[in-house]
Amino acid sequence: MDISVVIPIYGCRAALEELHRRLTDTLVAMDKEYEIILVNDNCPQNSWGVIQQLCKKDKHVVGIELSRNFGQIQAITAGLDYSKGDWVVVMDCDLQDRPEEIPNLYKKAIDDQLDAVFARRAERKDSFMKVLVSKAFYKIYSWASDGNYDPALCNFSISKRIVVDNYCKMRELHRAFVIYVKWMGFRIGTLDVHHEERYEGKSSYNFKKRMKMATSILTSQSDKLIKLTVGLGFVVSMCSALVIIGLIIHYFTTSAVTSGWSSIIATICLMSGLLMMCIGIVGTYVGNIFMQVKERPLYIVRTVLNDKENKECKIL
DSSP states (O other), X not given: OOEEEEEEESSOGGGHHHHHHHHHHHHHHTTOXXXXXXXXXXXXXXXXXXXXXXHHHOTTEEEEEESSOOOHHHHHHHHHHHOOOXXXXXXXXSSSBOGGGHXXXXXXXXXXXXXXXXXXXXXXXXXXXXXXXXXXHHHHHHHHHTSOOOTXXXXXXXXXXXXXXXXXXXXXXXXXXXXXXXXXXXXXXXXEEOBOOOSSSOOSOOHHHHHHHHHHHHHHHOOHHHHHHHHHHHHHHHHHHHHHHHHHHHHHHHOOOOOOHHHHHHHHHHHHHHHHHHHHHHHHHHHHHHHHHTOOOSOBEEEEESOSSOOSOOBO
16 A cells, blocks of 8 residues: 555535545546545534445545544544555645645655655635634744744644554554654654635634643643743742841831731732642643543544454554
């Protein structure tokens, strides 16, 4: 198998036929042996019915149905686990990632002898809030991880089998495909691509979900927030010590006691808020550890169609 294309499916049911057509035209023109892996992440629009039809008429399509909604990155991981290609493409199902860019990604990987090439969206066709949150997250993550992560990069990519196999060995619950691949340290390149409008509907990731995902990834990949609380505690302690020293000096030089109950109450409230924030940060890290040590599978497969080698459902 030359190329596997892994696509998590959630929403955009109306785009699947067009996605399959454009993918088939592109991959046939490349003259490569290929498979298209569609992973249904319990889509509420009955996308599984469309996937079943595609599997019946095209044996190049592998359909994977998860037992429930596990999330986009878990669905991608499921597709990667089942993939067999020497090169593996990851892309979204909403046609914002253009199938016609796959040959360009492949060519750059071959010409530059790269292990992975990620698409870089020079002009994003997303909402202002989505772009803003993405930029803010990668700025914070770059600081937390002492790295340099480009917010214009996306999951749309092509990777060698060695990259995919090593990615699949890491079974952390809170995952990010781009960040993990970059952390592994292979020869990675980028390619500017045209980013299209969504074929149908809108993203299922609202602001709350994005913030939850960002917090989970940040606290599972870096301990800098813990170190930040230590630094914050030190700064507050030093400021408090200076204030106390100042009050003592003021008392002995003027023989007057400084009054001000309101300032004391305000200080207590401030310190209580800082303590609660620090406890919350530590609690988030402890919660991540608690979820990870359960060692529950990242996903559970209910049905697999057109998979010749992995006939039994995987629970991984």
